[in-house]
Amino acid sequence: MKNPITEKDKWFFEESVPYDVSGTKIGIKIKKKLYSGKSSFQKIELYDTYAYGRILVLDGIVQTSEKDEFIYHEMLCQTPMFLHENPRRVLIIGGGDGGALEEVLKHKIEKVWVAEIDAKVIEVSRKYLPSISKRAFKNKKSEITIGDGKEYINKYKDFFDVIILDLSDPGGPAKDLMSLDFYKKTKRALRKNGIISIQSGSFTCQPGLVSTIFSRIRKVFPYTEIRRAVVPCYQAGEYSFTIGSTADLEKITLKDIKKKYKKLKLDLKYYSPDIHFASKVLPKYLKEMIEK
Numbered sequence: 001m002k003n004p005i006t007e008k009d010k011w012f013f014e015e016s017v018p019y020d021v022s023g024t025k026i027g028i029k030i031k032k033k034l035y036s037g038k039s040s041f042q043k044i045e046l047y048d049t050y051a052y053g054r055i056l057v058l059d060g061i062v063q064t065s066e067k068d069e070f071i072y073h074e075m076l077c078q079t080p081m082f083l084h085e086n087p088r089r090v091l092i093i094g095g096g097d098g099g100a101l102e103e104v105l106k107h108k109i110e111k112v113w114v115a116e117i118d119a120k121v122i123e124v125s126r127k128y129l130p131s132i133s134k135r136a137f138k139n140k141k142s143e144i145t146i147g148d149g150k151e152y153i154n155k156y157k158d159f160f161d162v163i164i165l166d167l168s169d170p171g172g173p174a175k176d177l178m179s180l181d182f183y184k185k186t187k188r189a190l191r192k193n194g195i196i197s198i199q200s201g202s203f204t205c206q207p208g209l210v211s212t213i214f215s216r217i218r219k220v221f222p223y224t225e226i227r228r229a230v231v232p233c234y235q236a237g238e239y240s241f242t243i244g245s246t247a248d249l250e251k252i253t254l255k256d257i258k259k260k261y262k263k264l265k266l267d268l269k270y271y272s273p274d275i276h277f278a279s280k281v282l283p284k285y286l287k288e289m290i291e292k
Helices: 071-083 099-104 119-128 147-157 180-189 206-220 256-264 273-276 282-290
Strands: 011-013 027-038 043-049 053-058 061-065 090-092 111-116 140-145 160-166 190-202 223-231 238-245
Touching: 027 119, 053 119, 061 071, 071 099, 071 160, 071 190, 071 223, 071 238, 071 256, 090 099, 090 147, 099 111, 099 160, 111 119, 111 147, 111 190, 119 140, 147 180, 160 180, 180 190, 180 206, 190 206, 206 223, 206 238, 206 282, 256 273
Parallel strands: 090 111, 090 160, 111 140, 160 190
Antiparallel strands: 011 027, 027 043, 043 053, 053 061, 190 238, 223 238
16 A cells, blocks of 8 residues: 655644644645744744645644634634624634634624734735635724733723634643633623633643633633534644623523524524534533543
């Protein structure tokens, strides 16, 4: 049997993600390296690949891909936007690729604020990944701030309806944005019945990270949920999304979500009322994992 990897092939091998316990290295066959450079915070790379289209890589770790970004961004953003009765003011911390921004702008909001620490990520993403953000950065309802999310959140109290933490893994600039103190500040910045949505790592590779974020959110917010979705470019495993709120999320029914979904008529490829509830169903071993 021939070895599928030849000397002529070009491959990108991902660095180990923080909290990784899998001991697995993911390789992606590339057509071409489109960009490589360093910002004040991290190394930034863009590759054109055979399997995933263009991918954004920060400090050796895949952040998003053209092929499956919609799975991640719809789960991260549409879930809280549908859970909230009337989301008008939304804050995104991180999200420099513009995918979360594009999802939020599908709703009839008043305004969305983005606090991204690394201007270079936005610049590179706008140039090489326009299919992800589309025209979201130019939307008049968008306000983009280049700055540290942990400082930015201090300016607000009882202001946002939804806060979305679209962060890189906690080994670079995002390492301070998963502390209990920071989560308390996000709660302070939310209005009554506000909701926070967080990418909380891989069940497959980072069970300790998933459990840590979930337990901290549960200490801050009276109502907490965790969802899952397979995002192939993320270590080819199951990814987690954690929700926290002061509103009783258990009162929201499938009928409620279906009614809102039908009314809004959004152009979505992954999220749906059925996915909304099915993604909450965890097998026994995952339930035990997050309870540790």
